[in-house]
Structure formats: structure tokens, C-alpha cells
Amino acid sequence: MEGYDLIGDVHGCGATLAALLEKLGYHQRGGVYRHPRRKVIFLGDLIDRGPRIRLAVNIARRMVEEGEAQIVMGNHEYNALAYCHRLGDHGWLRPHTPRHNRIIMNTLEQYRDHPGEWDDVLAWFMQIPLFLDLGELRVVHACWDQPLIDALRHECPDACLDRAMLEASVDSDTLAFRALDRLTRGSHLPLPEGIEIHSGDGFTRKTFRTHFWARDPQFYGDVIFQPDNLPDDLELRPLSDAERQRLSYYGPEKPPLFIGHYWCEGIPALPAPNIACLDYSAVKYGRLVAYRWSGEQRLDANHFVWVSVPREEQARPQPWEIDFD
Template identity: 50%
Template sequence: MIKSRPNNQGYDIIGDIHGCTEALVQLLERLGYRQHNGVYRHEQREAVFVGDIIDRGAQVREALHLVKNMVEAQAAHIVLGNHEYNAVRNADFLTTVLSEGLDSQASESKPRLMRLMGETLQQFSRHQQEWQAFVDWFATLPLFLEGPGFRVVHACWDEELIAEFKRRESSHRIHPAFIEASKDPKSFAGRVVDRLTRGTNMPLPEGMSLQSKDGFVRRFFRTKFWSEDPQTYGDVVFQPDPLPYDLTDHPIKRVDRKTLIHYHKDAVPVFFGHYWLKGRPRPLQPNIACLDYSAVNYGRLTAYRFDGEMTLNPAKYVWVYVDKK
């Protein structure tokens, strides 16, 4: 639970950074944050980061230092992103790769992970102790946050799973036993971390696949967690990559329909990242906002200025463009 400072007047919820530190500094300054003793602060507001600080971008180390300093100074809050979870889940492997070198034989055993994290590892190749300190920090982050009248999660708010997580755990934070259990994807911990940091998905018809813009071949597609009574694939698809062939009008199978969840329209506003949106930032529903507008792909690093409203206001988005230079 987010506990506000006495003089707090609102929250600035910030989307996926992915190493875009210069854009982050510009966004914070546009939001009225100023650097004091090495920490960006606002006199009357607090920042909330939706995760995915690392990977893909050119200034991952700098972004991590900036964000961690803010969180430790209680000027900001953060939830675990799927990229930070990858680092925690594969901590021993990544330590070996950094020790032996990115071109070592060890790195060849997990090509997909190396493709996702290669940029980050390259930037920490001469800062291994620093990297370990950040991984240790990732391993203490919350999976979700609840503030005064709002919620934050990296990819998906699943009310049922979160309620069960609260019954089992003493806090919103992950810990070593939870991390170890989560390595089994069929375990409760595995299902929770996958759902909250990666979202919901649906399999494509047998034999079909799609190649995403990040170069990976997938046999499933990402889905909305707020669709009410969807009938077709097109009603639930939520990703930058188009569905293959003419599947938009393909009816959802009954067995797949049972896996869908629905975020109620009367629930408090929920904020998340993860989904690589494009265009002008706006609410997806009156109480639902994705803040990932593809910053690392030269899109917009985006924030929403939340002040307690139950209906989100398009005018309260703030963003900066990421310069290709």
C-alpha cells in the first residue's frame, strides 16, 4: 500500500523506460521534479514507475540509478516489470555470463534471454557488483501497488489472483521463496508473476503463428483484461502486432472464453505499462490506462498525473518524445 507523505497532492505514474534516461529526465522536469542531492523530487507529488526500467535502451545503468535513488528517498514507488523479473529469475545464469563474457559458451544456452537482456548486460559488463546490487533490489519489489483511489501493476490486474496472493503473503513484495517457487510455471507463484507482469493471452488456432515486431515467433496473442462479453479475437486482441490472416472476426472458442478476466468498470482506476502502444496517449476505458507508448522505439515516454479522479482525463497525460539521436 502506498502511504502518502503529509504534503502529497497527487501522483505521477510513469510508463516503461527501457533505458531511455535522457527522456526520463526531460519528463520528470516537465512534471516539475527537480534534482536535490542527487535525487529527483517534487515538493507536492510522488512518482510511480510501472516497471521495465531495464533492457533495449542505451542508458540502462543511468536509468536504474535515477529510479532507485528516487524510490529509496521515498520520492517515488515502483512495481516489478517482466524484464526485472527475468533478471531475478535468471540471476545465477546472468552472473555466469557476466563473469565469462557475453560471447561465452554459457550465453549460447539461453538465446532468447540473451536477446532480451543483451544490451543491459553489455552496459554492466564492467560493473558486475553494481549489477548484482540492482538484481538484489529487484528481488524485493512489489508485484502491484494500491494507492489512495488507484492501482498500479506492470501488465494486468487480476482481482482473483491478487486476492489469493494477499491471503498467502504478508506484503505485496516478492521474496526468495516466492521467486524459487515461481520458476515452476504451474505453481501459484508462477501463475501470479506471469499474469501480473506479462498479462493475459490466447492461443492462435492450431498451426498458426505470428512474428512480433521484436523478432520473436509466437503462437499466442496478448489480450485485454477488461473486455465485456467479447465474441471474436478482434474484441480482445491488445498488442502492436496484427493478427495473422483474417482472424479478427474469428469466434472465440468456449474453452478460451473461460480464461478471460474482466476489470469492472466501477473499480478504481488501474495503471499499467507493457503493451507498446502508439499514437496520442489516452485512457483505454474511463478507469483503465496503459502508459507504455513505445519510448525505446522512439515513441513517447508517458506519464499520467493522477489526483484522485474516478474517471481518467485525457488532458492529464504528459509525455516527451524519445530523440533518435
């Protein structure tokens, strides 16, 4: 075993995932991609938004089931579980609001004619761990928060959800909520009263996404981590003590950590010497990005490998997809 290839948020770009695996030297036989000396770790968010969601899920799931890959849960897999989980006569665990409907719309459409397969996929999502700690490297979808991970390990040693935890996770007073929110969505800070961000994806946001690798952040601009800029001169607004206490911190002495989630843009770069974010907006015609890790404790930007997502993905089936339908 030579190392791991970590792959960022696929979001239904299934044909692009196949192309990335081929580029990394994986070959598909009998519907499973394998490499003679390497394994894959998926960072979560296989589903939603993209044109080939079933293909993306099938590729990843078959690799995981054959021992060729591991995966951590993304906020979109978690959302799907809560959205599709009935609460007796009281509706759904994740309410079917217009906003929530819109997020999962493409996934439900693409599984519409395959309801049994979708149920089976949801059962598989329940088996996906919320984080991976392999000693020499760590993986989580959005944010590694050590105190929360320690608390979670205590309650569920396999780091997976169960039914009770899923049901508890919508109540903000529970550990399940705090862990799922922080690990799969990362930390946010509320914008000052009356200020909103109109984001490129059509959503309006009253919070901004913050990162967790600034040792002693002083201003909003020291912790913002998202494609949308802060309005006005909010970058220079000082963080209050209360705001600072809500942030997580992952120091440079810790093992390499791989995350997805943050819709980065442009050429992949390392935000810290021991942290790589692999979400480069594949589904917005950005890049589907992998990091080829072979044991190094200091990461190297030359080890990113990617495919750019062509605008015609939807229209062009690839020969290697034939086994998957």
C-alpha cells in the same frame, strides 16, 4: 500532497526519463528528483533494450529509496532475477537460451564494468512489489487479476517475492508462476495451429496479447491488445468458452488502474474510463508517457504528459546526468 505522476516502461531510456521528470516539474538535487507536492509511481520495465539502463535504474531507485517514488515489478525485472539466479549445479532459473540472452543483452553489457552495482540492483529488484493497491488507485505492470491478487496477498502480504517464491515461479503448477505470469506479462491466447505472428521487434509469436476490460467479449478482435494485427481474418474468430475462461476482467466500477507493458503506439488514449496504459514504446523512438493523477476516479486523456524519444538519445549526454556516474 497533490497526487501521483505515473510513468510507463522506461526500458533504459534514462536521459528521456530525466527529461520527462523535468517536464513534470521535478528537480534533481544530490542525485534525487523531487517535486514539492507530488510523488512518482513507476510501472516497471526500467531495464533492457535502451541505451541508458544504469541511468534509468539509478534515477528510479534513488527516488524510491528517498520516498519520492514507488514502483511495481515489470516482467523484465522479474526475468533478470530469474536469469541471474543460480540453481545449484543445475544452471540458471531462467535458462540462457538465445532468446533470453537477447532480451537481457543490453542490460548485462551496460553493467559489465559494474558487477557489484548489478548485484546490488538485483537485490533491490527483490524488494519491488508485484502490485500496488492504494485504495483510490491501483498499479500493476500488465494485468490486474483480482482472484490471483487475493491469493498472493494471503501468501505474501507485502506483495514482494522471496527466494522460495522466485524459485517456485518457473514451475507452471505454482501460484508464484500464475501470479507473476498474469500480473507482469498479462494474458495471452494461443493462435490456431500453424499460425504465427512475425512481430516488428524481430520475434516470432504463437500467441497474442489480450486485454481485460471487455465485459462480454465474443471474438478474438474484442480482446486483442498489441501493435501487431492478427493475421488473416482471425479478428472475427469466435472465442471458445475455454478461451473466455482464461481471460481476466476489470470492470468500470473499480478504482482507476494504471498499467504499462503493451507497446502502444501513437497519441496516448484511454482504453477504458478507469484504465490507462502508459507504455508507448519509448525505446522504439515512441513516447515516454506519464499520467498526472490528482485523485480523479474517472481518468482524463488530457492528463497524459509525454516526451518523444529522439533517435540521437544514445549520442547526447545531458548535463543533469553528470551526478549519476
